[in-house]
Amino acid sequence: MKMKPINLFEYEALASQNLSQMAWDYFASGAGDEVTLRDNRTAFERLKLRPRMLVDVSQRDLRTTILGRSLSMPILIAPMAFQCLAHSEGELATARVAADLGIVTILSTMATKSIEEVAAVNNGSPQWFQLYVHRDRSLTRALVDRAYKAGFSALCLTVDAPMLGRRERDTRHQFHLPTGLELANFVGLEGFEMLQEAGESSLFTYFARQLDPSITWDDLEWLQSLSPLPLVVKGILRGDDALRAVERGVKAIIVSNHGGRQLDGAIATIDALGEVVAAVGGRVEVLVDGGIRRGTDILKALALGAKAVAIGRPILWGLAAGGAVGVQHVLELLKAELDLAMALSGCAKLADIDSSLISP
Secondary structure, eight states: OOSOOSSHHHHHHHHHHHSOHHHHHHHHOOSTTOHHHHHHHHHHHHOOBOOOOSOOOSSOBOOEEETTEEESSSEEEOOOSOGGGTOTTHHHHHHHHHHHHTOEEEEOTTOSSOHHHHHTTOTTOOEEEEEOOBSSHHHHHHHHHHHHHHTOOEEEEEOSOSSOOOOHHHHHHTOOOOTTOOOGGGTTOTTOSOOOOTTSOHHHHHHHHHBOTTOOTTHHHHHHTTOSOOEEEEEEOSHHHHHHHHHTTOOEEEEOOGGGTSSTTOOOHHHHHHHHHHHHTTSSEEEEESSOOSHHHHHHHHHTTOSEEEEOHHHHHHHHHHHHHHHHHHHHHHHHHHHHHHHHHTOSBGGGOOGGGBOO
């Protein structure tokens, strides 16, 4: 990095210069007309803050706990596929930074580094494994078993992708993994190459052939029977779905619309958060992702009831701009911005952040 970026938007601009057009469009794009992709960001900008004055904020504490594990700040690294497209170390660099900073990283099923490789760099920090349920249930069972044996501390089921959203930028490029990159968790398994059909991305073909679109709420019991790992569901946007998750033993919910990459026109995540928080009534922890680019965005999410946030694309921008150093700086920028936003809002600790900070 010639000049160190001072915010996440500058990291995004730098990453766009360092990535191939295909890789950039894969990471940056949304589904359809990208309405939801844009709304995830603009919804945060619409929310206004009502800071408290004359509060002692000389010392701030950003520590929290998620699923009983202590974190240095209310930030997790969201699951993202194919991180080696951004940097040769990919998921290993991301996992090392998470371990060094004392936060959770969530490893994607579609990672370019394996469960075992990523587990080896965790240094005692909690890691979650993001799961897609495959048509071959024995394969799903094997993935869960590997994650459990490798020391992952939670299973994160993505529920908003029974089929892959139509991402036109990927279709235009007929997205594929370059030579030398592979689905690391499926190496050696017959039939799990990133195959390509004419006019489509290889990712679209993979989802259509391998993932199970028939999964329902009833399958959560089976999934939880595969290991003692607590189950997190990612992709909830409605209060009634959140309630169903609670009733089926889920331990945490991530309010998410897959970064605007699935159903275009779906509600922005920050707009969905309040309904989900109200529905679960404190029985499980609620997290949120999508469009978070500033510490003030994190403050707003916490004020609306999230226990923590998950960061996706900015991690990739840091990775593409500077590898592990870039990822760490992205997270340090967010932490510093949140710390300042708390001080300026009259909040010395996370428990001081509540809905009164948000303008009606």
